[in-house]
Amino acid sequence: MKILGTRAASVSRQGLCTALLVASLSAAVGAAPAHSTADHDDPAPTPGNPQSQPHGSPNLTLPDLVPRPGASGGPGRDLGTGAVPDGATGIPATALAAYRNAEKIAKEQWPDCHVPWELIAGIGKVESEHAANYGLRSDGSTEKRIIGPALDGGQFALVRATDGGRWTGDPVYDHAIGPMQFLPSTWASYAVDGSGLGQKDPNNIFDAAAGTARYLCAGGLDLRNQADIDKAVLRYNNSQDYLNAVLGWMRAYQDGKAVPVADPPAAPGTPAPGRTAPSRGSDTTPAEPPRRSPQPSPSGPGPERPGKPTPTPAPKPTPGKTTEPKDPGKDKPVPPAPLPAGRLDRVGDGTLKATVGQSFTARAQVRAVDRNGKPVAGTKVRFEVIGDTEARFPGDSRTVTVVTGKDGSAAAPTLQAGGKAGDFTVRATVVGRDVKPVDFAATVEALPAPRADALERVGTGALKAKANASFAEVRVRALAKGKPVQGVALTATVLAADGKTPVKTGPFFKDDKGKPVRALTLPVTGEDGEVILSGLFTGAETGAYTVVLGTESGAQLVLHVTVTAT
Template sequence: MKILRTRAASVSRQGLCTALLVASLTAAVGVSPPHNTAGADDSSPRPSDPQGKPHGVPNLALPDLAPKKPGNAGKPGGGTGGDSPDGNTGIPKTALAAYQNAARLAATQLPGCHIPWELIAGIGRVESVHAGGYGLRSDGSTEKPIRGPRLTGGQFAEIRDTDKGRWDGDTEYDRAVGPTQFIPSTWEMSGADGNGDGIKDPNNIFDAALGTAHYLCANNRDLNSSADLDKAVLSYNQSREYVNAVLAWMRTYQSGNVGTVPDNTPTTPHNPSGDTSGTTPTTPSPGTTPGTGSSTPSGNKPSPGKQTPTPQKPTPKPDPQKPDPQKPTPKPEPKPDPTKPTPAPVARLERIGAAEWETTAGETFAEPASVRALDKAGKPVAGTRVRFEIIGRTGARFLGNTTKVTVPTAKDGKAAAPRVLAGDQAGQFTLRITVEGKDLAPVDINATVKAAPVHADKIVRVGNKRLEAKPNSAFADKVVIQASNGGKAMPGIGMTATVAAADGESTVKSGPYFKDENGKPVREVDLGKTGKDGQLELPELFADNKSGGFTLRIVSTDGQVLIVHLNVLAAESTQQPSTTPPATPSGTPKA
């Protein structure tokens, strides 16, 4: 008991918060304490879907929920509670845009899944710490590749090459790749184009985030269900510690305890291969193995009890004749290869596609902006960093919610930006394309955003009560019309009404009527436009002395026609006393 009390007294506030969080997550999804679950239900990895097999070292550090020191909110890495400068709970700006963009697209593509962006962010945090330290760019690419270990067996799964080295650079074995660490064969099934550039690239965080959403939503999962949520995360990595970490970060982001940090925030990158050579150690996050930035992998936990101290060896004195092993030997600058020609510098940009764009507010432009970088001889130049910038005030944005992206040219000299989503505001803007660091003539695309047309595919009368009136009186019930499009109420729909004969076509000169501003009868009126609820109430309708059946023909500006039947009752007959004497019965003598 004394040992237990001593150990409990040493638990930090942060540790208590973390323990409470794990306990709450375990209760929330109905899971058991940490253990390996390699045979769990239908989320077990299949030969064609090896994502759940051990494919790298995830960062299983849990969020630091200890109270933050005041005064950090608003600083780099600061969230609502104020984060440390290394962005413990902060998300790089581009990564956050990618997660939110993926959730928006998934809401349309997979509406029954209900995946929150915070879950995608939880996967990105645990797999690569949001690509931090890898040179994340605004277009979603990274300066350095993010690759897991070679999957040769042993500590990790054995997966022979499936992509001919296309994504992982390895033609013998597969390696998990990108910010969310997709195995190439899994990417082949779940890969997605999250930035609209026509390429599904697991190394681009916009594509990787949407691919993660597709993968987690597979098998018709509804992530509002705790059981489906648990299966989805287990299918990504068959480890209960992994599930706890991902859900802990998801809940933290959902609680608002998160801020954005610049993409270039200094940080030691998390290496999913487990190789820390060449990295600069930083203060490890809570729950991590010092020097790696990731917690002890499942199945490799330290033995409980006392640890045998390692004897200290005397430090040898440095030999001035030998290089200091603590100091890296500087690499000589590579000499140019005289057999290879030096690539000519870019001299101009050539537009690919139309110079004028047009679309409707709220829609996506049909083609992405694309150019080719050429030298003076007209040959393509690879590796040129091309900047695409939206200039204007229509609210237009690249997919990913940004107005500026930089894309390097490929071997053929081409660079394409993500597609552009037109804002809600009509107007014009310019998409300007330039070369970074070069004073070359820009390429401009002039874009026009037209106001979205108001359209209704159906108009109906609200209610079905029979419309009747006595002669020379008003109809007791008002007429209300509802306009909709695809079942959604449509405001701003204009309508007219005309009194017609019972056939709905022939005009009449007598019968029901409206009154104009001077109180005179009119049988054709402009009704105005529907309100925010898509409804429009007609003016009061009157009957003259002509009885019978009539119709009210209502036409919308979209050409939708509605016929409403009207009935004017017959006048009541009044019986007059007769002045003719009654007939004398036959055979009766006259008086």
């Protein structure tokens, strides 16, 4: 009776906490703005899809409860040393990075979904304890594979293998796989390369977390709405207890209780989700697909009949020497998986300059390195042109992706400056990873002003006009080595008859407000090298004056003008 009373009290307390948790979550989410009902890139999973059916034993302990005796990452799963217990809010550093990276990818790929990383983390907590028991590595892989029980219709749903055993090793029945416990059929429809390694592996937590974001967002859901959150989570496991647990952990993480912890080693003897602890000598991964027996050659003898096996002669011992069996793999240790890129370093001084219409001589270049500063080959680096500019990569593109070489370096293709002068930025980022970008300042300079070494008047005749009138137009040509020059800017200044002394009376121009001015910038010369001087008024004073035309290069032309009495 005492034991039954204690158990009843525990169940009652958990039910009360669940009710309070659901009420608080509903109040916290509140009414969100209506989301777009436009078609989404991914169709929603069909009702009754295998992923939502029982496919393992998730950990449904709520974050406000103390760990229960013998707490595990799901029934029958021993946490082992260093793993995250039921009631704790610790998240292995790599798992936390994967969840946040998945949110970043979702913002780029499905911006109307608004999936928070804390929701993805809640599913990772409930499904596999963030892969903490399986030796989570910094590249997102695990020392031990995480494969759920066979879905043979016994304790769990009946789901026939859809991938021929590619991911699970079982060609007959499906199993949930990886840190986020995807079924192979679900992964085939919603897989994402979240690691940026050019693969889509449900066993890698970066890929799996990004795939979870895609699965939750499918069908145009907006996860600012509580109803859409519920609908998305129930796609994983159509159970109210499952929903309560996931939302409970999401809320705990959103309240700032997520604590980064070191990636723990694999716990000894950790079985897969939903399995009982293996007996001594058993393996935690499913057996390989059955192999066919060797077939006889059409022209050779038939298969041998069963008979007495011929014993293999034992090696003769050498006197004074102990003979040990040779382990073929002893001298061939498996190299550790390479670490992913954790940083981008700038290569070169990063100075990018070009002239309008020309190509840039320098290129943006970076090197991807891991957390130990070692170069990482095979990393996808995206270079993007940012700003108001006409500069483009080949193919008139503003973005291009380059894969790093053996030394970890990647260089953007040569930029074409385009026809617009100004400053802009070339940004380098690692595809699929939350790595600090590297920005390159770039400048497109205007073409140098054309230079003229001489100016000449086109036409002849005295330049005379009566007072309070205006002079006739004068055509002027700019020359360089005797040839007309296009695009030359000229200034015209009214001076005294000596061509040096400024004047306050006499001929004048008008500015854009109609006020008299005695200096004016003319339009640039045309294709024929010519420009027209017009709008020169005489004023009331009579006498001789000069109009001096000049260029920035120092070429000058002095025009003598006379104002006569009316």
